[in-house]
Amino acid sequence: MSEYSVQDFDESPPVVNPRTLATFKKKLWPYVRRYPRLFWGSMGLLLVSTVTAVITPWLMGYVVDFVLLPKKLELLIPAALLILGVSLARMLSTFVQLNILTKLGQNVLHDLRQDLLKQYQFYPVEEFNRTPAGRMVTRLVNDTSSLQDLFTGGVAVAFVDMMIIGGMIAWMIVMHPVLGLICVSVFPLMIWSASFFGSRIQQSFRESRAALSRMNAYLAENISGMWLIQIFNRQKDFRARFDGVSKNYTSKQLNTVQMFAYFQPSITILASLAMTLLIWFGGIRAIDSTVTVGLLVAFMAYIQAMFAPIRDITEKYNLFVSAMASSEKIFEFLARSREGGLDMENQHPKRVIA
Numbered sequence: 001m002s003e004y005s006v007q008d009f010d011e012s013p014p015v016v017n018p019r020t021l022a023t024f025k026k027k028l029w030p031y032v033r034r035y036p037r038l039f040w041g042s043m044g045l046l047l048v049s050t051v052t053a054v055i056t057p058w059l060m061g062y063v064v065d066f067v068l069l070p071k072k073l074e075l076l077i078p079a080a081l082l083i084l085g086v087s088l089a090r091m092l093s094t095f096v097q098l099n100i101l102t103k104l105g106q107n108v109l110h111d112l113r114q115d116l117l118k119q120y121q122f123y124p125v126e127e128f129n130r131t132p133a134g135r136m137v138t139r140l141v142n143d144t145s146s147l148q149d150l151f152t153g154g155v156a157v158a159f160v161d162m163m164i165i166g167g168m169i170a171w172m173i174v175m176h177p178v179l180g181l182i183c184v185s186v187f188p189l190m191i192w193s194a195s196f197f198g199s200r201i202q203q204s205f206r207e208s209r210a211a212l213s214r215m216n217a218y219l220a221e222n223i224s225g226m227w228l229i230q231i232f233n234r235q236k237d238f239r240a241r242f243d244g245v246s247k248n249y250t251s252k253q254l255n256t257v258q259m260f261a262y263f264q265p266s267i268t269i270l271a272s273l274a275m276t277l278l279i280w281f282g283g284i285r286a287i288d289s290t291v292t293v294g295l296l297v298a299f300m301a302y303i304q305a306m307f308a309p310i311r312d313i314t315e316k317y318n319l320f321v322s323a324m325a326s327s328e329k330i331f332e333f334l335a336r337s338r339e340g341g342l343d344m345e346n347q348h349p350k351r352v353i354a
Contacts (some may be wrong), residue, residue, distance in 0.1 A: 023089050023194075027327070027331045028108070028327070031103070031108045031112060031340075032108055034107075034111065035104055035108075036110075038100050038104040038107070041100050042097050042100045042101050042104065045094075045100065046092040046159075046160060048089070049093045049094050049097060049160055049164070050164050050167045051166045052089050053168070053305065054088060054168055054171050056086055056090070056301075056305070057168075057298045057299075057301035057305055058230050058298055058299065059079075059082065059083050059084065059086065059301045060297060060298060060301050061294035061295055061296075061297050061298025062079075062294060062298075063076075063080075063083070064292075064294035065292045065293065065294030066294070067079050068118050069293065069294070097160070098157070098230055105148060106148075109144055109147060109148055113144055113332065116144070116319035116334065119333065119334055119336070119338070121337070123336075143326035143327075143329055143330050147323050147326055147327055147330065158312065158314060158316040158320065161310070161312050162309075162313065164305075164306075164309055165310065167311055168302050168305065168306045169184055169306070172302055175295065175299075176291065176295060178281075179278065179281070179282055179285075179295070179296075179299050180299075182278060182282075183274055183277075183299060183302065185274070186270045186274045190266075190267065190270050190310070191268070193266045194263075197259060197260075197262060197263035197266070198263075200259045201256065201263065203258050203259060204255050205256055207255075207328075208249070208252040208253055208255075209326065211245075211248050211249040211252045211253075212249055214245055214248075214249075215245045217248045218241070218242060219242065222238055222242065250339070264311065267307070267310055267311055271310070271311075274307070277303075278300060278303060279300075282296045283296070318345075333334055
């Protein structure tokens with residue numbers, strides 16, 4: 001068995017940028033459109049979730065202004081039941097939508113794994129001699145597993161959150177343009193923070209995925225050739241080399257966690273800043289009776305409801321970057337040339353008659 005070094009398994013994933021995102025959509029859409037009912041059903045439920053999420057804080061402000069302050073106790077129970085009904089409708093639509101997205105994602109991943117296996121079956125023979133088996137296993141198992149986060153509880157939830165955030169921002173500006181702009185005044189800082197830390201998180205994930213591929217490839221090659229290692233009594237040497245590969249992967253993972261640990265607190269600080277600005281400007285106008293107390297309560301509820309999804313998106317951001325990096329490697333592998341002279345669809349050998 002040949003002796004491999006860490007450099008032999010170097011595999012630098014592509015950079016995740018807007019062009020990469022466009023390519024990703026183009027490559028993945030043919031798999032998604034095979035299931036139109038699941039896709040459009042999830043989109044319809046997404047609209048329901050967005051509307052119910054946007055209307056709930058407005059209802060709270062309406063109840064304060066027209067039920068609590070006028071002391072119309074006879075309307076208190078119907079108003080509470082209305083808010084409860086809207087919340088239950090949101091919960092039910094979100095639950096069904098996530099189940100549909102999960103089913104859609106599993107179907108897409110099944111088709112993608114089948115295409116990957118087919119690509120392996122017609123992969124040029126000489127490439128198997130040059131490519132470590134561990135890297136091939138990583139492509140078929142680990143990378144498709146990272147893509148799964150696009151449809152399950154990770155990026156799918158983040159996509160719903162983005163729609164809700166957009167709907168809330170638009171409705172706040174419609175309700176009161178000044179207070180709405182005050183609430184979203186921290187968004188430029190948030191975009192800068194996402195851009196600053198996002199590029200570093202992407203780089204960390206690219207390095208982490210490459211280190212994982214090297215470690216899997218090195219481990220697979222050593223396991224398959226363990227009999228040779230034992231014959232030549234090289235266990236200590238190969239163990240030391242694997243220790244170096246493993247420590248490299250550990251350091252890349254720790255660097256990713258460290259960058260993300262800086263990113264999320266910045267979002268929390270900006271959310272607190274937005275609430276402070278709202279209480280300052282909105283409180284003065286509420287005292288002057290320029291705005292109603294119910295409107296101020298509604299905007300406070302909007303900030304709480306809006307920044308909770310933003311925090312959720314920041315938590316899912318690393319999953320999205322990992323899925324993008326994995327998808328690039330998957331589609332790049334699917335685009336490689338196959339063994340020439342083979343019928344790709346009908347590979348049934350002729351029956352040999354003795």
